[in-house]
Amino acid sequence: MSSTIWDKLGNIDYRILYALSLILMLIPIIRPIGLPTPVSETVRGFYETIDNLPPGSVVFVSLEGSLSLLDEQEAQYIATLKILFQRDLKVVFYSVTEDGELIYNYLFSVVNPEKYGKKYGIDYVRLGYAPLEERGQAAVALDVRSVYPRDFYGTPLDEIPMMKDIHNWKDVDLLIYYYTSCTNVEFAIRQWVIPYHTKCIVGTLGCCGPMAVPYFPDYIQGILSGSGAGAELEVISGNPGPGAMMNDAKNFGILGLLLFLILGNVSYLGKRFGGESE
Amino acid sequence: MNFWDALGAFVGSFFIISVLSMLWKDNPVFKFGQQAIIGATIAQYVLFNMKNLLNMAIIPISQGKWTYIIPVFLGLLMYTRLSPSYSWLSRYPVSVLVGVGVGVMVPGLLRGQVIGQVQKTIVDITSATTTYDLINAIIILIGVVTAITFFLFTKEHTGVLGVSARIGRIFLMFSLGANWAGEEVWYLTQMIGRLRFIVEKLIKGVILGAA
Numbered sequence: 001m002s003s004t005i006w007d008k009l010g011n012i013d014y015r016i017l018y019a020l021s022l023i024l025m026l027i028p029i030i031r032p033i034g035l036p037t038p039v040s041e042t043v044r045g046f047y048e049t050i051d052n053l054p055p056g057s058v059v060f061v062s063l064e065g066s067l068s069l070l071d072e073q074e075a076q077y078i079a080t081l082k083i084l085f086q087r088d089l090k091v092v093f094y095s096v097t098e099d100g101e102l103i104y105n106y107l108f109s110v111v112n113p114e115k116y117g118k119k120y121g122i123d124y125v126r127l128g129y130a131p132l133e134e135r136g137q138a139a140v141a142l143d144v145r146s147v148y149p150r151d152f153y154g155t156p157l158d159e160i161p162m163m164k165d166i167h168n169w170k171d172v173d174l175l176i177y178y179y180t181s182c183t184n185v186e187f188a189i190r191q192w193v194i195p196y197h198t199k200c201i202v203g204t205l206g207c208c209g210p211m212a213v214p215y216f217p218d219y220i221q222g223i224l225s226g227s228g229a230g231a232e233l234e235v236i237s238g239n240p241g242p243g244a245m246m247n248d249a250k251n252f253g254i255l256g257l258l259l260f261l262i263l264g265n266v267s268y269l270g271k272r273f274g275g276e277s278e
Numbered sequence: 279m280n281f282w283d284a285l286g287a288f289v290g291s292f293f294i295i296s297v298l299s300m301l302w303k304d305n306p307v308f309k310f311g312q313q314a315i316i317g318a319t320i321a322q323y324v325l326f327n328m329k330n331l332l333n334m335a336i337i338p339i340s341q342g343k344w345t346y347i348i349p350v351f352l353g354l355l356m357y358t359r360l361s362p363s364y365s366w367l368s369r370y371p372v373s374v375l376v377g378v379g380v381g382v383m384v385p386g387l388l389r390g391q392v393i394g395q396v397q398k399t400i401v402d403i404t405s406a407t408t409t410y411d412l413i414n415a416i417i418i419l420i421g422v423v424t425a426i427t428f429f430l431f432t433k434e435h436t437g438v439l440g441v442s443a444r445i446g447r448i449f450l451m452f453s454l455g456a457n458w459a460g461e462e463v464w465y466l467t468q469m470i471g472r473l474r475f476i477v478e479k480l481i482k483g484v485i486l487g488a489a
Binding site: 129 | 301302323326330334338378382383385386389390395456457458460462464467469471472473477
């Protein structure tokens with residue numbers, strides 16, 4: 001039985017489609033294009049919440065990150081760190097996944113706090129990793145030392161100058177909550193925002209953004225969703241980073257994706273309404 | 279670029295390509311890459327959790343915080359699952375985890391996600407200041423109500439309930455579509471990130487010596 005043009009269209013070798021996608025995405029990686037990046041309301045909220053903090057404010061950064069998902073959030077992390085270190089803030093970093101500390105190691109190699117005149121123990125502290133699910137976040141809010149008696153390097157928190165006056169939620173002016181499991185935004189809301197009215201901004205994957213939006217702006221004042229939001233944060237904060245190039249490549253990749261969707265649908269509709277003859 | 283950076287670029291690129299080779303077909307290089315990554319990840323997780331156990335339990339106990347023995351004991355009970363005769367003991371730590379988890383979660387859930395969100399759905403309509411906000415709030419209200427009716431399974435979806443459930447299904451489809459689009463774009467980003475690694479670290483950095 002001879003195949004129709006619709007069959008041929010629907011049965012293009014998937015490896016050809018993969019190759020086409022790769023070529024499309026490689027173009028902006030080799031030669032960045034600089035497509036315009038408008039800043040959304042949620043990203044503006046994220047930036048302005050940090051920007052409006054009074055000098056000396058204490059910011060907690062909770063990182064539930066995964067190395068295998070780093071590409072999606074790298075631009076967010078880098079831009080956020082730069083914004084934090086460019087201001088007079090006391091920043092406490094902690095991670096709730098095993099990969100978190102490796103991500104911090106990488107981030108601090110890219111955004112060196114010393115270059116911004118920040119000193120460890122005075123301007124910022126790394127608490128390290130603890131397997132904090134919702135219960136752990138509740139414990140940190142109640143008493144930081146109950147979960148992190150020592151910092152990442154093994155120093156007791158009471159021996160770190162910056163931590164002497166930081167004990168619980170009362171001492172936290174802003175929580176920056178990064179997560180990769182879509183419903184985990186609720187941990188921050190249930191354990192920080194609802195009981196203590198802590199200001200909270202979040203960063204997550206592109207696919208998790210829609211699930212955080214219902215909480216904006218009443219519970220969370222800003223959302224970064226995916227690498228696109230990272231690029232927007234780079235634009236609004238004036239800190240160029242990897243987000244812009246990722247955005248260009250992503251736009252090209254989406255063109256490929258749209259092409260596949262169109263081909264698949266044309267094939268399906270053609271087979272259904274176009275008849276069997278070639 | 280020093281020797282170790284160059285080696286990192288080669289090793290990283292090799293594993294990226296080995297895993298991507300699955301796109302062509304299953305092969306031994308893919309299997310090697312996959313198993314090496316799993317092995318390295320498990321080793322890293324074990325090390326981090328041992329350090330965590332040391333900081334959160336062993337050191338505090340050695341400093342005289344004897345109450346920390348209770349959670350350690352409960353944790354050890356989890357291992358009784360390995361023995362069919364004593365596996366029932368693992369129910370105690372599981373019960374504690376579930377009990378504490380629910381206790382911690384429920385107050386915030388009720389106040390923030392149930393009462394707060396229902397309230398917000400209604401208040402948005404009454405407090406809308408522009409036509410755009412009002413239309414938005416009405417769409418959200420219709421979406422919430424009809425989507426909830428879609429999940430009413432104790433009554434047949436006919437008449438008004440049927441219409442509402444069908445509208446709710448359309449809203450759900452929009453929602454799933456948005457999530458799926460986000461997921462697709464996320465996959466693209468992962469691919470772009472790895473291509474970027476190969477281009478910047480290996481090709482530009484090592485082969486062309488640009489870095």
